[in-house]
Amino acid sequence: MIKAVRGTRDLLPPETALWNFVEAAVRDVFRTYNFHEIRTPIFESTELFARGVGEETDIVSKEMYTWEDRGRAASEKGQMLTLRPENTAGVVRAYIEHKLWDHGLNKLYYIGPQFRRERPQKGRYRQFYQIGAEVLGPASSGSQRPLRDAEVLEMLATLLDRLRIKDWTLEINSVGSSKDRAAYNEVLRKALDPLAPMMCTDCQRRAVTNPLRVFDCKVPADQVIIEGLPRISDYLDSESREHFENVQALLRAAKVEFKINHRLVRGLDYYTRTAFEFTHGALGAQNAILGGGRYDGLSEALGGPPAPGIGFAMGEDRLILALQELMPTISKAPDAYIAPLGEGMNRQAIRLAAELRRQNLVIELGDRSFKLGKLLETAAKLGARYAVIVGENEVASNIFALKNLATGEQVDVPRTELAKKIQT
Ligand code: HAM
Numbered sequence: 001m002i003k004a005v006r007g008t009r010d011l012l013p014p015e016t017a018l019w020n021f022v023e024a025a026v027r028d029v030f031r032t033y034n035f036h037e038i039r040t041p042i043f044e045s046t047e048l049f050a051r052g053v054g055e056e057t058d059i060v061s062k063e064m065y066t067w068e069d070r071g072r073a074a075s076e077k078g079q080m081l082t083l084r085p086e087n088t089a090g091v092v093r094a095y096i097e098h099k100l101w102d103h104g105l106n107k108l109y110y111i112g113p114q115f116r117r118e119r120p121q122k123g124r125y126r127q128f129y130q131i132g133a134e135v136l137g138p139a140s141s142g143s144q145r146p147l148r149d150a151e152v153l154e155m156l157a158t159l160l161d162r163l164r165i166k167d168w169t170l171e172i173n174s175v176g177s178s179k180d181r182a183a184y185n186e187v188l189r190k191a192l193d194p195l196a197p198m199m200c201t202d203c204q205r206r207a208v209t210n211p212l213r214v215f216d217c218k219v220p221a222d223q224v225i226i227e228g229l230p231r232i233s234d235y236l237d238s239e240s241r242e243h244f245e246n247v248q249a250l251l252r253a254a255k256v257e258f259k260i261n262h263r264l265v266r267g268l269d270y271y272t273r274t275a276f277e278f279t280h281g282a283l284g285a286q287n288a289i290l291g292g293g294r295y296d297g298l299s300e301a302l303g304g305p306p307a308p309g310i311g312f313a314m315g316e317d318r319l320i321l322a323l324q325e326l327m328p329t330i331s332k333a334p335d336a337y338i339a340p341l342g343e344g345m346n347r348q349a350i351r352l353a354a355e356l357r358r359q360n361l362v363i364e365l366g367d368r369s370f371k372l373g374k375l376l377e378t379a380a381k382l383g384a385r386y387a388v389i390v391g392e393n394e395v396a397s398n399i400f401a402l403k404n405l406a407t408g409e410q411v412d413v414p415r416t417e418l419a420k421k422i423q424t
Contacts, residue, residue, distance in 0.1 A: 007118070007126025014331035018320055021330055022163065023111055026131050029159045030109045033151070035133055038108040040090035046080035051301055052089030054269025056210035059085045063116040083115035088270070088295065088311055089302070091134045096304035105141035109133040111316070122321070123286030129316035132292075136299070136309030144296060144308035146243050149274045150250030152310055156278060156290065157256045165280065165322055168289065171261040172251075172276045174244035175212075176236045178297050181272070184235040185211050195225050215265045231262045243273050270295040274310065280322050289322065290314035333383030335361040336422050337405075339375035340368040341391040349390045352400075352415075356388075359419040380405050386422055 004010055011019060030037075046066050053060050064085050069078040084090055087110050100106050111131050118124055135152060137143040153170065160168050175181060188211035192199075196207035199214075199222045206213040214226060236244070251258055258276075266275045275293035283289065292312025299307035336356065340349035345368045353363045364382055366375045372389070379387045389401040400418060403410045413421050 005126070007120040009125065009127075015320070015324075017331035018323060018327070019316070022316065022319060022323065023131070025162055026109075026111070026159060029155065029162060030133065033107070033155050035107040035109045038091060038094065038110055039112070040084075040087065040094050040110070042113065043081050043083050044090055044093065046082040048089050048093055048302070049082055049085060052092065052270060052298060053086065054210070056206065056213055057267055057269055058213075058216060059116060059267065063118055065115050065117060085116045086114055086268070086313065087112070087130060087132055088134060088268075088298070088313070091311075092136065092295075092298050092302055092304070092307070092309070095136060095307060096299060096302060101138045101141075101305065101307060103137070105135065105137040105143055107133070107135050114313075121286070123283055123315070123318050125317060130313040131316050131319075132311060132313035134309055134311035136307050136311075138305065138307060143310075146246035146250060149243075149247045149294065149310050150254060150256075152292070152312060153247075153251060153258070153276065154254040154256050156312060156314075157254075160278070160289075163319070163323065164326055165289075165319070167281045168278050169280075170256065170258040170276060170278050171264055172247070172258050172274060173232070173261055173264040174236055174240055174273050175232055175265050175271050175275050175293070176240045177272055180232070180236050180240055181212065184230075184232050187230050187235060188212065188214070191229055199225060210269070212265055213267075215263055216267045226263070232265065233262055240273055247274055266291060266293055270298040270301070272296045276312070278314075280318070282322050282325055283318055286315075286318060288315070289318050332362055333385070334364040334379075335384070336386040336388050336402075337364045337366060337375070337379030337382060337384040338388050338390060339366045339372060339379065341372055341375075341389060342368065343392075345390050345392070345395070348395045352388065352390060352418075355415075356419055356422070359423075361419060361422055376403070376405070388418065388422075 049060055049064060055061065065083040067081060069081050071078040091108055095106065109132065112129065113127050114130050115127055117126055120126060135143060135148050192207040192211055192214065196204045200217060200219040203214050203217050203222055217226060264275055264277060271293040273294040277291040278289050279287045280289045290312050294310040296308040299305060338349045338353050340346050349365060353365045356363050364384060366378065376387055384405060387403040387405055394400045398415045399412050400415060401410055402413045402421060
């Protein structure tokens with residue numbers, strides 16, 4: 001038997017109804033905050049992620065699905081391509097490619113699959129879905145201002161409340177400007193020098209190549225050492241400090257609760273200043289429901305003009321896991337089941353079904369080769385509220401037997417009034 005590949009999964013009904021519910025709700029919230037949808041390709045050139053996300057990150061160094069495309073001629077070397085592990089680099093590439101700075105401030109959102117070769121477990125998949133948004137533009141559009149950070153965070157609090165997710169915690173930090181980061185990286189490198197030999201092999205490598213990435217370490221034994229390392233907040237310049245204070249003041253004004261986490265640096269290299277994560281208690285080990293932050297230098301790193309930006313991505317799979325605890329299913333049962341009886345009645349039934357569906361009713365269609373008993377049994381199993389019996393007498397008189405499947409009560413209803421009667 002051929003099975004879905006490890007770390008990928010089929011999303012089946014009724015769960016897909018919950019996915020649709022979530023996507024409709026987030027699209028509605030994005031609309032009221034004046035965000036517009038962007039769809040970028042699912043694969044991009046490998047270089048985009050190497051330069052955007054950072055060579056030394058876990059994502060780029062070990063989790064990407066990368067392959068060499070075929071060259072046009074047999075002798076020609078093919079381009080290196082990668083299934084996108086995240087969507088921010090793709091959005092910034094599109095911003096540069098289509099000169100979106102002409103629009104001033106861009107508020108863009110996306111919903112779609114991402115791919116990372118991580119060890120699969122509950123809440124962690126190799127194909128997973130993100131709902132994300134990015135706010136970016138030239139400095140003249142105000143994209144670097146703390147108000148934009150606060151607006152994104154306030155929108156997220158609204159979104160989670162709207163989805164009735166209650167037990168979330170917002171943690172924020174500032175990872176400073178790229179200059180602050182460089183200075184802090186040196187401090188870390190020195191601090192790690194005597195400590196690294198006691199740490200895991202990944203950390204020993206990170207201590208030399210990109211010390212900040214030590215904070216991504218999940219090895220329990222390393223955590224005491226990590227806890228004792230210098231804090232980035234002590235190495236922020238006055239502008240980054242002021243930016244962070246302004247974001248906090250705006251969040252208080254918007255009544256968005258948050259905690260400061262000095263260890264939060266996020267696992268991607270493009271972050272500057274504000275970094276944040278929302279966690280949710282019910283999710284266990286994979287409790288980060290979403291993460292994001294500012295990436296003021298990313299456009300330049302990808303060869304574009306300065307375009308400060310901030311954004312986030314929410315793990316839709318994790319969001320659904322949290323929601324399943326609250327509302328296991330929301331799929332809609334049919335309003336009515338059409339039960340055709342007797343010769344030629346399928347033709348009548350398919351016409352009646354189309355008529356009722358045009359009035360926005362959910363209709364399931366039975367087949368006259370089954371007996372009435374079997375038809376009613378199927379209707380009940382589907383959870384249909386009504387069965388409409390379509391027999392020769394009904395068609396001749398244009399009056400149909402409508403059976404309420406919960407009470408068993410049956411009434412005769414003229415064709416023109418059927419939809420109204422089913423709706424009530
Ligand atoms: P990230 O923290 O790598 O950030 O991913 C964001 C969210 O995607 C995580 O908080 C988690 O909920 C979900 N996620 C990540 N990996 C998996 C996985 N293997 N299985 C299930 N869910 C997963 C980014 O991707 C950035 N692009 C976010 C961003 C946007 N920053 C600025 N703009």
